[in-house]
Amino acid sequence: MTDNRGIGFSSIPSDKSQYSTSVMAQDVLLVMDHLGWSQAHVAGFSMGGMIATKLAAAAPHRVSSLSILSVTGGGMEILPRCWRGWKYALKGLMAKTPHERAIVDLKLHFSKRTLKLLEPSSGRRLRQVLYEEYTSRSTGSQPQAESGFTGQGYAVGDASLVHSRASRCLGHPTFC
Template identity: 40%
Template structure:
């Protein structure tokens, strides 16, 4: 099983945290690196439409294969992982071990483990925190259905809306079952810890300026009808990150990465010749 150890880091309370192992999987081969960072309570399986769209792969690479993909310069290598507290990654018991800063450091440690100097970073709140903490490691940044911090419950109206031939409730349930089959039910410690990270997440003016002035492209992607993470917050974030940021509003809700996978994939700020994969394999 591919794991990255991030043990021994100082906790917020000054103590040493317990050993934490981050479970990850790699897909595809190539010099272009993409790291996908899932949001609250999600597992790496949630990125399936993006993984397939970017690499054409549905199965992870051989664990013994070199992380550089054997020098396939024109390909894309994608890494996605289970955040601490969910799936097959470790579940620290202390709530203080869950903040977006700590979880962003997990992602950076994973990049070090893979030997990646930089990567195109795509994800939720942890992605923006990573970019603020280590802008030199970011080739580009794409933020999906980001929130203004704090926990927002999923409204019943949202769950009952029809997407294609199914409801969002059924789609979410299927994703939940898929996650259970691979990593088991999320524990109370993991749920409460990740909830704490959501509650306490924020970007300071200095962090926003660090992202804005870093020189990489920032895309803020959001479903127009997202009632979980309000579109207002995404628009405000894009405004604060001008002129580096571009706001992209797509037809869909909080599951826009599943509702409109081809549109989401093609917005990735990677070389245009690679984006043909997004349309062909989605």
């Protein structure tokens, strides 16, 4: 798992042109090179899924498998399609603490039904397991700088993944 530029302990460029899903996919390739990995099983969630898809399209020979979840094609597709999505997106922008942000992110990214499921190994609600994961990651690093937040927003808004192009680049069908 890597921190994308603009968050955690990664670099935080102030110039928004330094943020794109393609540039961040190249960052992942550099990390793989540094670790000596010629291939990897790649998974991505939300913006990480956009980056993973760009990685697979740019270097399909480096990706053993690709799993993505909660991903859009970028651009206008990132805009919520329902009131609930808008409500939580706005609350996320106003969240001040890791606790507030975790609660909003869980509601934005997961259905109530999913959050009520029991995690098999512990028997605890998935809501609690994910909340603890979100907050432990947030409290273990520095708060996200405004330029990092803005840059990541730019990367997601500027991303463009045409599903037919992804299928052609990856050499196998993609499911939308």
